Amino acid sequence: MVIPSMPGYGFSGKPTAKGWSPERIARAWGELMKRLGYTKYVAQGGDWGAVVTDVMGVQEPEGLVGIHTNMPKVVPPAVEGAIVAGNPLPSDVVLANDEEKAAVEQLDFVYRHVYYAYMMGSRPQSLTAFADSLVGLAAFMLDHDKASLELISRAFAGEKKGLTRDDVLDNITLFWLTNTAVSAARLYAENTKPFFGVLGVKLPVAVSVFPDELYQAPKSWAEQAYPNLVHYNRLPNGGHFAAWGQPELFVGELRSGFRSLR
Numbered sequence: 001m002v003i004p005s006m007p008g009y010g011f012s013g014k015p016t017a018k019g020w021s022p023e024r025i026a027r028a029w030g031e032l033m034k035r036l037g038y039t040k041y042v043a044q045g046g047d048w049g050a051v052v053t054d055v056m057g058v059q060e061p062e063g064l065v066g067i068h069t070n071m072p073k074v075v076p077p078a079v080e081g082a083i084v085a086g087n088p089l090p091s092d093v094v095l096a097n098d099e100e101k102a103a104v105e106q107l108d109f110v111y112r113h114v115y116y117a118y119m120m121g122s123r124p125q126s127l128t129a130f131a132d133s134l135v136g137l138a139a140f141m142l143d144h145d146k147a148s149l150e151l152i153s154r155a156f157a158g159e160k161k162g163l164t165r166d167d168v169l170d171n172i173t174l175f176w177l178t179n180t181a182v183s184a185a186r187l188y189a190e191n192t193k194p195f196f197g198v199l200g201v202k203l204p205v206a207v208s209v210f211p212d213e214l215y216q217a218p219k220s221w222a223e224q225a226y227p228n229l230v231h232y233n234r235l236p237n238g239g240h241f242a243a244w245g246q247p248e249l250f251v252g253e254l255r256s257g258f259r260s261l262r
Helices: 022-035 048-059 077-085 098-112 115-122 134-142 146-156 165-178 181-190 219-225 247-261
Strands: 041-045 064-069 205-209 229-234
Touching: 022 048, 041 048, 041 247, 048 064, 064 247, 077 098, 098 219, 115 181, 134 165, 146 165, 165 181, 205 247, 219 229, 229 247
Parallel strands: 041 064, 064 205, 205 229
Antiparallel strands: none
16 A cells, blocks of 8 residues: 655645645656556545545546545535535526435535635634644644544543544644644645535546545435446445544445455
8 A cells, every 4th residue: 555645744744835736746646656666556535635536536647547535526516516605506406315415414514614624725824823732733633523523522531432532642643743734734725626526537436425424425426426436335434534433444445445446
């Protein structure tokens, strides 16, 4: 496995100039795999990694034969545009089933409660307190989204299921010791793509839907967004950071999703 750290995050260097968008990161990953000598490989991503991985699917670098995502970019443009603007869905948009209706409700909630993303998207360099206060950084990182906060809170309440207290503290410590909280926030300002909107990936795609993800992608939308959908599955446990919180389920999904591409 090759597990690169995105520019500005963790063990990567901090960008010193503008331009490290998901498109540039995707090109860098393609070049990385080429320089490492891989002639056939697959890519996986969640959270920002999901955006970068979808972009790789669009760019189709030499050797990439398919992608897996646990934060699918399948929301129809008319739906996402209306929700982001806070408007009702256009009259010509028809929600075909309960999965699609539930997804719209979830997305509406997400876009009403992601002010951290708006702040990072417009004023990333103003978040200097993240480099000065460990308590401030921890408080901010604990409250990524409603479901993730509940899963993290469960760990600190003593429930031994999924994440542990050490898992959570290790994650915060990584950002603190590398002083990358502010540099990581810059990606929000660099991004011009919708978080969940269709990009037009033609390569084979595997989709895993975890119940506590920001939204549960309907299979009908996944089939429309990814014409070469080779795997779609809904899991019983797991949230937005599925690889972190449910590693066994996550690895099983990668094996199942990519089996036809071996």
